[in-house]
Amino acid sequence: MAETEEDRHLRFAGGLDCDPSPLPTLRHSASHVMAQAVKRLFPDVKLAIGPAIEDGFYYDFAKPDPFTPEDLAKIEALMHELVRADLPFVRRELPRAEAIRLFRERGEPFKVEILEGIDADLVSLYRQGEFEDLCRGPHVPSTGHVTAFKLLSSSGAYWRGDERNPMLQRIYGTAWLTPEELDRHLWRLEEAKKRDHRKLGRELDLFDFFDVAPGAPFWLPKGMVLVRELERFARESLDARGYQEIATPILIHKRLWEQSGHWEHYQDNMFQVEVEGQLFTLKPMNCPPSAYVYRRALRSYRDLPLRFSEMGRCHRNERSGTLTGLVRVRQFTQDDAHIYCRPDQLEDEITALLELVREWYKVFTLEPSFKLSTRPEKFLGTPEQWNAAEQALHQALKANGLAYDVDPAAGAFYGPKIDVDVQDVLGRRWQIATVQVDLTMLPERFQLEYIDSDGHPKRPVAIHRAIFGSYERFIGIITEHFAGAFPTWLAPVQARVLPVSEKHAEYARTVTRRLTEARIRGELDDRNEKLGYRIREAQLAKVPYMLVVGEREAQNGTVSLRYRTGEDRGAVPLDRVLADLAHEIGSRTVTLTVGRS
């Protein structure tokens, strides 16, 4: 993974506290200005750390009471004063021991702890006005450069990111080189709220949550259309690639997890149900049950690879504070599959899987990025097995011409993996697809075998993979990606028929029936409202096509075609609209093509 500004600061990596390019430097300086303001207003707070981060900065303080929104306003106002004073940032260097003495005198225990952990004889400090902080820089020349900033929020954060440590109070802010850039960023944040899948899910009647089932969505009819279309897409694709679909139980005896090893490491995350004195759990993953399917028959080397797919409904008891809309839930449905193959087939299988990822994500115009995680400190299996598997992953990535990052030692204990995440339009990253090689967990613990050509039993390699990841998260992401304006093949309502007035209702019903007969999701809006009103509603509902019908259209067997983009196409023969719609839906294109010649 690329090193973030935060990593650099926290791990004291590199020679500086932030990237010396203008924007991170400015943000880093902004965090010092904020710390100065906080120290003036609240002299008793202790300073922790304050790095530049993506889009802004934060600073952590030890303070008995949390900052209130009013505190933030005061701090921001004082920051503006400090900026107007245009105080120069002045650097000086001190022997480490002297710096420790200095910060101990000033009553800054966190700075002392940092200094004690640093392997350097000489350390640097930066001063602006009365405020001086331990810091490797760089900084802007003076506080007057920090013109375009805004404090955004405060929250708790653990010292050094460890929940066993005391909780500090963190203030987040954003800072930019110019006021225009700041405004643009704040505008983007507003836009982000508008396309938040939780808001769109409610507005478009896709799904809802109720407090009786935290972390588990209720799919409404329109949202269920998305689920069904994605399922259909996945099944078509996998049927053409030699997958066999299975379904395994959701409620499973604890024994299974003892065998797989999950009980030891994962039981706190599993929902448990006692039935007649026996302990059952809601499965948190589908791999161990899949292994039972493999194991129920004697497998030959000729049978491999076996590809068992499963729309596996899983439950994980995520901590309550972590739940977020559809993207972090307690109940979700993975588009899971387990591929059992011979070691010599591994590379081809991985290559095919990465092709699948590319192909699927292209349909949704998502741009995936790939990360290869390699052997961790603690691992099962032999280094030779691991090297071969990692090699296969590297080769498969290269065969697909994919750029990828390597995350050293971040693999699962049972094998290396490739994770795929996507960036939504707003720049947030979400992990979706995963391709994990399993050298030992399923094969060893469930004693999976196949009879090789020499007549001897051998261990297969297992691959765990999900392409969408989960239907829930994936739908959350594409909802934001498309801002609710789904491609026609996914759109819950594909065309809405709008009669100009009651006089044209009969022809409108005919048009709607023709749509339905062609298995197009058409809807008639013959409410007693003006056309403009119904057009507005259809547009807000992001229905791709509006078919306006009145006197002229009824006469000529046409419809007047309007796109959700606002474009008005004019009269088009109904037969052509039906044919174009069928073609657009069948090809799963993202662009609106109906009626265009």
Next chain:
RNA sequence: GCCGGGGUAGCUCAGUGGCAGAGCAGCUGAUUCGUAAUCAGCAGGUCGCGGGUUCAAGUCCCGCCCCCGGCUCCA
């Protein structure tokens, strides 16, 4: 789980101890309309849940639930 902010009509939100409100949506009626909001009327409430203080609680106090932003976690 931890820190903070929230929860009032279907939705968005106002209401700082004294009669529970607005806009949109809904319903009824009028209007029969040509490309982003026709007009009028009506109805709509366990103020998240439970307890407490008070003559009086949406409002103050305590506990719990859920949501939001972070932190932590994320086989």
